[in-house]
Amino acid sequence: MYIKKILLKNYRNYSSLELNFDNKVNVFIGLNAQGKTNLMESIHVLAFAKSHRTTNDKELIKWDEEYAKIEGSIQKRNSTDILQLILSKKGKKARVNLIEKARLSEYVGNFNVVMFAPEDLNLVKGSPQVRRKFIDMELGQISPIYIYNLSTYQKVLLQRNNYLKKLSIKETTDLTTLDILTEQMVELAAKIVDKRLQFITLLENWAKGIHSDITNGIENLSINYKSSINVSEKPELSKMIQEYYDYYEKNKEREIYRGVTLFGPHRDDLELLVNSKDVQIYGSQGQQRTVALSLKLAEIELIKTETNEYPVLLLDDVLSELDNSRQTHLLDTIQNKVQTFVTTTNIDGIDHKVISEAKIFKVKNANIEY
Secondary structure, three states, rough: EEEEEEEEEEEEEEEEEEEOOOOOEEEEEOOOOOOOOEEEHHHHHHHHHOEEEEEHHHHOOOOOEEEEEEEEEEEEEOEEEEEEEEEOOEEEEEEOEEEEEEOOOOOOOOOOOEEEOOOHHHOOOOOHHHHHHHHHHHHHHHHHHHHHHHHHHHHHHHHHHHHHHHHOOOOOOOOOOHHHHHHHHHHHHHHHHHHHHHHHHHHHHHHHHHHHOOOOOOOOOOEEEEEEEOOOOOOOOOHHHHHHHHHHHOOHHHHHHHOOOOOHHHHHHHHHHOOOOHHHHOOOOHHHHHHHHHHHHHHHHHHHHHHHHOOEEEEEOOOHHHHHHHHHHHEEEEEOOOOOEEEEOOOOOOOOHOOOOEEEEEEEEEEEEE
């Protein structure tokens, strides 16, 4: 899979842009604040229908304009798809081959992207929220039902939290509504965690070998899913649902007192171990970065296995953050198999065939030359 062409209209600092890409490696060179990351973001938004930099879609629309449009031509093994997103102050419209999709879960997954940016190096030492987002973004690309269940869960969670607050301040005393919301939430929670456990198993299978290669067999990487309830590694869905019921019933008074939902997928985390030690606590910065790189490279192979297509890789100002050995391993891995986009201020310090044979774009004040 690769993106042949992109068209932008009123997107960030781009009034109008049309670019054709090489199906292997495309490098965007320019000073900071010229539009390199905006272009990378537009490719990410085309895939996920949302930005990795902001939750407010209005920020993606050029100043004083009413709407922004992103359109991309995606070449797959057996077809070419035209994806289009129109963002306005009223919301967003997503189309695949001119057909509008009522749900974003029907849109996401038509174009698979893996992004590796400097903030992804915080995947290991960052907050649990960072690791949950990592799971949700990548799992969502290969499982539309996961996106739907997660979106529905978040809506029910918001309703439940609002109702718990009302109960906590005695604005209401009726527990029936809480029980109904709990019933809706536990089934969704169990389905979400079930999918996450399957995903982590697949991810670990790929990441182990990649991490071992990068460290010349010295380090062994393992990944554990840390659930806010006690779940076995391969639980039955019905048993997990019952486990959630039991937790919520046992802690009902505590949640009412706190006015918030204390258990569920929104509280879960990943435990990343190198040679059986928690790398977040005991790992060096180099080890933490190697784990982050291993996870990102594992994503690429996992998506290929699940979809039979390699995703597009976005390397946004990240090569300069990696030392020579990690940089070389990354570029060796993608060579001749993954369409890759690289942003950088210069390529002088990057000595690799992948970069020397790339299509070079020069970016200055939202103008791109090649």
